[in-house]
Amino acid sequence: MAGSNPNAKPMDLTLKVWRQKDRNSAGSMVTYPVVGISPDMSFLEMLDVLNEDLLRKGEEPIAFDHDCREGICGMCSLFINGRAHGPESGTTTCQLHMRHFKHGDTITIEPWRAAAFPVHKDLVVDRSAFDRIQQAGGYISVNTGGVPDANAIPIAKSIADKAFDAATCIGCGACVAACKNASAMLFVSAKVSQLAMLPQGKTERKTRVENMVAQMDIEGFGACTNIGSCAAECPVGISLENIAILRREYISATATSENLV
Amino acid sequence: MNWFTKTFSSTIGRKIIMSITGLFLCSFLVIHLIGNLQLFYTDGGEAFNVYSHFMGTNPIIRTMEIVLLLGFLFHIYDAIVLTRRNKASRPIGYANNRPEENSPWSSRNMGLLGTVILVFLIIHLWNFFVPARFGGLEPIVVDNVEYDNLYIKVVQSFKVWWYVLIYVLAMVALAYHLIHGFQSAFQTLGLTHKKYTPFIQKFGYAFSILICLGFAIIPLYFFFFFEL
Numbered sequence: 001m002a003g004s005n006p007n008a009k010p011m012d013l014t015l016k017v018w019r020q021k022d023r024n025s026a027g028s029m030v031t032y033p034v035v036g037i038s039p040d041m042s043f044l045e046m047l048d049v050l051n052e053d054l055l056r057k058g059e060e061p062i063a064f065d066h067d068c069r070e071g072i073c074g075m076c077s078l079f080i081n082g083r084a085h086g087p088e089s090g091t092t093t094c095q096l097h098m099r100h101f102k103h104g105d106t107i108t109i110e111p112w113r114a115a116a117f118p119v120h121k122d123l124v125v126d127r128s129a130f131d132r133i134q135q136a137g138g139y140i141s142v143n144t145g146g147v148p149d150a151n152a153i154p155i156a157k158s159i160a161d162k163a164f165d166a167a168t169c170i171g172c173g174a175c176v177a178a179c180k181n182a183s184a185m186l187f188v189s190a191k192v193s194q195l196a197m198l199p200q201g202k203t204e205r206k207t208r209v210e211n212m213v214a215q216m217d218i219e220g221f222g223a224c225t226n227i228g229s230c231a232a233e234c235p236v237g238i239s240l241e242n243i244a245i246l247r248r249e250y251i252s253a254t255a256t257s258e259n260l261v
Numbered sequence: 262m263n264w265f266t267k268t269f270s271s272t273i274g275r276k277i278i279m280s281i282t283g284l285f286l287c288s289f290l291v292i293h294l295i296g297n298l299q300l301f302y303t304d305g306g307e308a309f310n311v312y313s314h315f316m317g318t319n320p321i322i323r324t325m326e327i328v329l330l331l332g333f334l335f336h337i338y339d340a341i342v343l344t345r346r347n348k349a350s351r352p353i354g355y356a357n358n359r360p361e362e363n364s365p366w367s368s369r370n371m372g373l374l375g376t377v378i379l380v381f382l383i384i385h386l387w388n389f390f391v392p393a394r395f396g397g398l399e400p401i402v403v404d405n406v407e408y409d410n411l412y413i414k415v416v417q418s419f420k421v422w423w424y425v426l427i428y429v430l431a432m433v434a435l436a437y438h439l440i441h442g443f444q445s446a447f448q449t450l451g452l453t454h455k456k457y458t459p460f461i462q463k464f465g466y467a468f469s470i471l472i473c474l475g476f477a478i479i480p481l482y483f484f485f486f487f488e489l
Binding site for chain 2 (some may be wrong): 016018029079081082083087108110113114115116178180181182183185213214216217220221222223224225226227228229232233240241243244245246247248249250251254259260261
């Protein structure tokens with residue numbers, strides 16, 4: 001295997017995993033031993049190994065979210081050893097490798113915990129609250145027609161860079177999971193500030209922030225107390241400055257928009 | 262709901278009220294500390310008693326006293342509403358959680374620190390404000406005018422070891438509350454920018470330490486170094 005370390009010794013680990021049959025059942029932490037884990041495996045591959053063992057024994061495999069497995073899609077989650085996406089900064093769970101753990105370690109694996117993210121099954125949570133916030137205003141309305149010239153609307157490089165930095169949010173929900181208040185402020189701020197900075201987003205700017213914040217509150221996320229755990233645990237490094245931008249957008253929108261209710 | 266109540270009952274709106282009242286209460290701390298420093302005059306309390314008489318009778322100060330009370334009430338009310346909401350946002354906690362890896366302790370315990378400060382505030386008001394306003398102090402004559410001798414009440418109180426201890430511990434709690442709260446207020450108001458945020462953070466840190474140190478030195482001075 002390319003990049004593998006021939007001297008790496010396989011590890012035996014103890015996993016404590018949250019098991020929950022469905023949304024309406026009570027769950028609990030269940031202990032599983034895993035043996036012969038290669039340090040070159042990703043965390044999700046390690047769970048695949050465990051699931052194959054469970055299937056062979058005729059037990060129900062552990063349900064967990066995953067898709068691209070290269071840190072782009074935002075599908076994987078997992079609260080590993082008390083940290084969203086595990087102990088490494090700037091990575092998603094799928095990018096976390098087993099070489100960051102030691103032979104004999106006990107690893108706790110829990111789902112994101114938030115009232116707005118109910119557990120579907122085991123480690124899978126329902127993150128459709130994020131979709132509803134996006135549907136409340138996280139888009140621009142574009143009429144169909146000919147493809148516009150790429151340079152028709154000039155955008156300063158500094159603005160384009162900042163908007164792009166905000167746009168790197170993959171919507172995984174680690175910010176909510178890490179936040180003491182289960183607040184979605186970092187996610188919402190990334191979406192709002194990305195569009196507020198760009199000319200294409202200015203048309204719906206005021207109504208967007210009002211509606212997205214209202215939807216965020218309806219979904220039952222907590223309030224932001226500027227603790228900073230969200231940005232510290234964010235796998236793509238969304239900055240806290242976006243939250244300040246969200247507040248500016250919200251204050252100026254509510255003071256000047258045409259919406260009386 | 263109209264736009265006004267909708268804005269100020271939103272999670273962002275309530276935090277805006279927290280930040281504005283918090284910064285207003287910071288300005289009160291500055292005035293209060295400057296006034297208190299007159300306790301260090303070695304004039305038998307003359308300057309401090311004249312000052313406290315002024316603070317208790319001047320109509321502008323008395324009006325600001327009501328504004329100050331409202332500042333406290335809004336700050337505490339929104340803190341309670343937000344804390345209840347935030348607790349409800351995570352009904353099932355983590356079996357293993359390591360928030361110390363990603364955030365400072367004081368930022369996660371503002372409610373606890375605020376409660377300590379509130380308990381202290383009630384003790385403090387009962388000890389000094391209530392007798393000063395509603396009677397119970399000895400009279401003292403300065404330049405043929407009779408004043409309430411609040412100075413002697415302060416000196417006597419700060420000879421009680423447990424009161425000095427409560428005072429100093431409360432100032433430690435206040436310092437931690439301000440270390441997070443001061444810079445957090447600017448972030449809440451959207452006033453974060455690479456041009457001035459580093460200054461706000463440093464200033465807020467120094468402000469928190471110096472103000473609380475200033476308050477804490479007063480009971481320690483009277484307890485250890487002052488003879489009646």
